Amino acid sequence: MHLKINTLKKQIFLFCLNVITTISFSQNGNWYKGDLHSHSRYSDGSSSVSSIIANAESKGFTFYVLTDHDKTYTSNPGNPIHWKDTAYHSNKMILLYGTEWTTNNGHACIWNSKPFIYDSIFQANKLGQPDKAAEIGKGQGGIFSVNHPLSGSLRWEYNYNFEFQSLEILNGPFSYLPSNNKNVITTVWEPLLLSGKRITAVGGSDMHYLNSWLTSFLPNLGSPTTYVFSNQNNAEGIIDGIKKGHVCISNSPSEPHLDFFADIHQNNQFNFMMGDEIADTNSLIIFKVNLIGKQNNLTFQVIKNGILLNNHTFSISAADSSIEFSDIPGQKSYYRIELLSNGNPVSWTNPIYFGYETRTIAYVNSNSELSKIEIYPNPTNDDVYIRNKTNESINIKLYNVTGEVLVQVSTYDETIKIDLETYSRGIYFIKINDGKSYKVIKQ
Numbered sequence: 001m002h003l004k005i006n007t008l009k010k011q012i013f014l015f016c017l018n019v020i021t022t023i024s025f026s027q028n029g030n031w032y033k034g035d036l037h038s039h040s041r042y043s044d045g046s047s048s049v050s051s052i053i054a055n056a057e058s059k060g061f062t063f064y065v066l067t068d069h070d071k072t073y074t075s076n077p078g079n080p081i082h083w084k085d086t087a088y089h090s091n092k093m094i095l096l097y098g099t100e101w102t103t104n105n106g107h108a109c110i111w112n113s114k115p116f117i118y119d120s121i122f123q124a125n126k127l128g129q130p131d132k133a134a135e136i137g138k139g140q141g142g143i144f145s146v147n148h149p150l151s152g153s154l155r156w157e158y159n160y161n162f163e164f165q166s167l168e169i170l171n172g173p174f175s176y177l178p179s180n181n182k183n184v185i186t187t188v189w190e191p192l193l194l195s196g197k198r199i200t201a202v203g204g205s206d207m208h209y210l211n212s213w214l215t216s217f218l219p220n221l222g223s224p225t226t227y228v229f230s231n232q233n234n235a236e237g238i239i240d241g242i243k244k245g246h247v248c249i250s251n252s253p254s255e256p257h258l259d260f261f262a263d264i265h266q267n268n269q270f271n272f273m274m275g276d277e278i279a280d281t282n283s284l285i286i287f288k289v290n291l292i293g294k295q296n297n298l299t300f301q302v303i304k305n306g307i308l309l310n311n312h313t314f315s316i317s318a319a320d321s322s323i324e325f326s327d328i329p330g331q332k333s334y335y336r337i338e339l340l341s342n343g344n345p346v347s348w349t350n351p352i353y354f355g356y357e358t359r360t361i362a363y364v365n366s367n368s369e370l371s372k373i374e375i376y377p378n379p380t381n382d383d384v385y386i387r388n389k390t391n392e393s394i395n396i397k398l399y400n401v402t403g404e405v406l407v408q409v410s411t412y413d414e415t416i417k418i419d420l421e422t423y424s425r426g427i428y429f430i431k432i433n434d435g436k437s438y439k440v441i442k443q
Contacts, residue, residue, distance in 0.1 A: 029229050035061065035226065036168075043068035046209045046211070061225075069102040070102055079115055096239065101133055105156075108146050128158075131162030135162075145166030148171035150188065165243060166202050168203065171184075193334055201247065202242065204226070226249055228241040230246065244276070248274065248349045249348045260274045261287065266284065281333065287324065288324050289316070289324075289337055302325065305333055329354035333353075334356070374387040380443065382421045384418045385416065385417055388412075396409050396432060397430070397431045398429070400429075426441075
């Protein structure tokens with residue numbers, strides 16, 4: 001069935017419902033499921049490593065990582081002590097190496113495919129430098145992922161103006177912790193995406209207790225479950241899949257999840273999937289959503305740039321397990337999917353991105369005084385603001401793509417408004433103190 005809706009201004013939206021029994025992504029690979037955040041008795045958990053591994057295997061995980069807090073590092077210098085436990089071994093799962101970077105102002109998981117040198121990362125912990133910890137972790141091939149950013153006293157108090165690769169949008173089930181954790185998607189993750197960052201969303205159970213009366217309301221392993229698509233059946237492949245954003249999340253190992261693909265040539269060749277980035281923003285794109293798993297009363301919704309696309313929600317089931325829709329992205333856009341059961345979210349995909357190939361910055365970030373300059377919002381519809389925290393005068397120039405200076409101002413003001421209302425949509429550049437130019441997009 002094909003339904004066209006209003007082609008004026010190229011706002012084309014087309015839906016096709018078919019039954020598809022095989023994954024239509026043209027690249028080889030498999031989904032691997034596991035848990036990216038949990039604790040043993042080596043930090044503040046109650047269970048042994050051997051019992052946790054057995055529990056993870058019983059849930060059908062194909063990968064797992066134990067992430068005890070790095071506070072153990074102080075009394076046990078060297079790499080995190082839980083890595084040394086001989087029970088951290090499995091013949092059924094791919095094991096990653098990780099720890100929870102734990103400070104009074106925020107927590108983050110650091111994962112890698114193999115043991116990595118932790119000393120300098122722990123020094124960044126003591127100095128309260130998440131940017132340095134993320135840089136060192138990335139330099140060793142790992143991933144820095146901000147944990148439970150809105151969870152009460154455990155919330156992330158640092159800013160986000162540094163390069164990190166991942167964000168825990170789900171920490172345990174929604175009932176876990178008396179906090180605003182359930183709002184992470186709309187109040188933390190999507191603003192970062194809209195600012196031009198490509199941040200892989202993941203979930204983590206934050207499991208502490210396997211066998212306790214507390215498990216009646218605290219999370220157990222796999223609540224939620226993170227799925228990673230990879231063409232390698234090893235730890236390196238899992239890490240690479242997370243870096244690429246080939247990730248979706250479900251509430252538990254038994255609940256369904258989604259494939260999400262894009263066909264840029266309208267030839268039924270779906271060469272792009274969630275996490276991928278496509279340069280073309282002006283052509284009609286065919287998207288495909290595939291359901292993996294069975295459950296009753298399922299629907300899904302398409303989120304484009306933080307807004308429900310076309311104000312429409314679609315039914316999906318094992319009988320009609322694949323739905324196609326099409327849209328013209330326009331400049332700098334992303335699409336993601338939420339799967340609902342009886343109206344409640346049960347699975348989330350990462351976005352497919354359009355026009356993000358040259359990342360628009362949300363903040364100026366360097367080791368100089370310019371690290372005290374913020375540029376926002378970016379992209380913008382009307383105005384862009386510059387926040388000056390240097391306590392010094394700064395010189396600001398706004399250029400168009402031909403190099404013409406449109407605005408020039410020198411000021412001590414803390415907040416400076418640059419009016420873009422009279423300018424056409426497109427790319428502009430802001431230069432601070434005749435240094436590096438920063439790209440700004442007016443939508």
